[in-house]
Amino acid sequence: MALQHEYLNNNGTVAFLGLSRSGKGYGWDVLNSVRSYTPITKIIAVHPCATRDEMKGLETVHLAEQIKPTPGLAIVVLKPKDAYNAIEGLAAAGIKKVWLVMAACSKDNREYAEKQGMEVVGGCPILFVEEPAFPHSFHRALAKLFGKI
Numbered sequence: 001m002a003l004q005h006e007y008l009n010n011n012g013t014v015a016f017l018g019l020s021r022s023g024k025g026y027g028w029d030v031l032n033s034v035r036s037y038t039p040i041t042k043i044i045a046v047h048p049c050a051t052r053d054e055m056k057g058l059e060t061v062h063l064a065e066q067i068k069p070t071p072g073l074a075i076v077v078l079k080p081k082d083a084y085n086a087i088e089g090l091a092a093a094g095i096k097k098v099w100l101v102m103a104a105c106s107k108d109n110r111e112y113a114e115k116q117g118m119e120v121v122g123g124c125p126i127l128f129v130e131e132p133a134f135p136h137s138f139h140r141a142l143a144k145l146f147g148k149i
Contacts, residue, residue: 014071016046033125
């Protein structure tokens, strides 16, 4: 739990993987929550074919290796197979901390990231912000009840 709060209090650059070009979906929910409740100063969207216009004005790169200087954290909201491939790029970029969100945090992905020298946390960042909106507030209450946060 301490690592999750440390990650959310990152005040540097964060690479964000898993935003849809439609501007909708769970990745955007995570991004908006993180931006609302943390001091993160810069978020760079990593998407293989998106443009700044499609990412609501966020700086956009096609590969994590293109981000300079190297971000202190990456947040990955992808399907397990896509997340595994993304971890390769994050490792090549020199990123040392990664938050594998929900399905991205499979056992294989976690182990692979750790073998690449990354510090890994899993779960949903929305549960760690103050006063998440419903239904996340309900999920947060359940997670607290069962000692997950």
